[in-house]
Amino acid sequence: MRKPVVLITGASGEIGHGLVTRLAPPGVSIITIDVNPLDASLAPRVTREFTGSITDVGLLDRILAEFEVDRVFHLAALLSTRSEFTPTTAHHVNVEGTLNLLEFAQRQGESHGRPVLFIYPSSIAAYGLPDLDTKTRAGRVSEDQFTHPKTMYGCNKLYCEQLGHYYARYYKQLSADAIARVDFRAVRFPGLISALTLPSGGTSDYAPEMIHAAANGEAYDCFVRPDTTIPFMAMPDGVDALLALASAVRERLTRTAYNLSAFSRSAAAIRDVVVAAFPNASIGYKVDTKRQGIVDSWPADVDDSAARADWGFSPKYDFDRAFQEYLIPTILERYRR
Numbered sequence: 592m593r594k595p596v597v598l599i600t601g602a603s604g605e606i607g608h609g610l611v612t613r614l615a616p617p618g619v620s621i622i623t624i625d626v627n628p629l630d631a632s633l634a635p636r637v638t639r640e641f642t643g644s645i646t647d648v649g650l651l652d653r654i655l656a657e658f659e660v661d662r663v664f665h666l667a668a669l670l671s672t673r674s675e676f677t678p679t680t681a682h683h684v685n686v687e688g689t690l691n692l693l694e695f696a697q698r699q700g701e702s703h704g705r706p707v708l709f710i711y712p713s714s715i716a717a718y719g720l721p722d723l724d725t726k727t728r729a730g731r732v733s734e735d736q737f738t739h740p741k742t743m744y745g746c747n748k749l750y751c752e753q754l755g756h757y758y759a760r761y762y763k764q765l766s767a768d769a770i771a772r773v774d775f776r777a778v779r780f781p782g783l784i785s786a787l788t789l790p791s792g793g794t795s796d797y798a799p800e801m802i803h804a805a806a807n808g809e810a811y812d813c814f815v816r817p818d819t820t821i822p823f824m825a826m827p828d829g830v831d832a833l834l835a836l837a838s839a840v841r842e843r844l845t846r847t848a849y850n851l852s853a854f855s856r857s858a859a860a861i862r863d864v865v866v867a868a869f870p871n872a873s874i875g876y877k878v879d880t881k882r883q884g885i886v887d888s889w890p891a892d893v894d895d896s897a898a899r900a901d902w903g904f905s906p907k908y909d910f911d912r913a914f915q916e917y918l919i920p921t922i923l924e925r926y927r928r
């Protein structure tokens with residue numbers, strides 16, 4: 592008999608790194624797909640590592656034949672800045688790749704007779720506020736407001752939330768003998784900050800880059816203005832949120848995609864706390880107009896009350912704790928090694 596496994600796509604990325612570590616055996620068998628090989632510290636934790644792309648349907652077919660996947664954490668994506676440089680590639684990976692995975696999950700569910708849980712990280716990039724005045728006036732934005740993304744990545748994420756909803760609710764419902772086999776659930780992550788890894792190609796990257804550069808004794812030019820404000824979250828809270836949503840009771844979920852936030856701070860406030868922790872830090876500003884425009888279109892804060900009410904989302908790290916108890920000590924340890 593095939594043993595149930597968890598499939599993590601994009602496992603070599605920032606969230607994947609945290610998720611593989613948290614989910615690792617003896618509890619669960621994990622298989623992974625990523626275009627990059629897994630970090631040497633993670634590879635022993637997984638049952639099988641597939642180096643390849645989610646756009647490769649042949650690869651997904653081989654996995655389908657060999658494994659009984661009962662949960663999918665679909666993390667693979669090109670992030671927002673990178674996607675602006677290669678929009679058609681971004682669409683191919685972010686949308687067609689997700690469609691491939693949803694179809695894969697549906698077929699898995701049909702073969703083993705139970706819905707496959709499909710956890711999808713959407714993003715604050717799903718929003719698009721028209722200008723800074725509106726951003727200031729809007730305050731905490733709820734899931735259904737301002738969903739007019741300005742970036743290819745944001746369009747991809749918003750659309751894939753809808754695709755997931757379709758697979759969970761309507762796909763194959765027209766024929767009598769086929770039912771939806773995908774239990775799709777999504778969060779809209781704010782900027783994520785990890786002490787262990789650096790993102791690549793995102794637009795909220797100025798926060799993690801600032802911290803890692805300071806810890807590493809490197810000068811850094813922040814690519815957005817000091818007043819630029821969006822919500823953030825420490826990576827352990829991000830991983831916990833995915834696991835909490837995965838174990839939530841389906842009947843309690845009132846939405847397809849949930850806002851999440853832990854703290855909302857300006858680039859200047861983040862710089863201040865980094866400089867206080869690393870007094871030799873050299874952090875200036877060199878605004879990149881395009882990236883600034885992207886962050887200006889994202890809300891200064893989001894209303895995450897639905898996630899709190901429906902599945903008990905409750906981040907451990909507020910701004911102070913994130914820095915004092917997670918980021919600074921963990922990063923210091925990392926660069927000391």
Ligand code: SER
Pocket residue numbers: 670671672713714715716744780781782783792793794795796
């Ligand atoms: N942090 C991501 C990015 O900047 C948003 O999901 O692209």
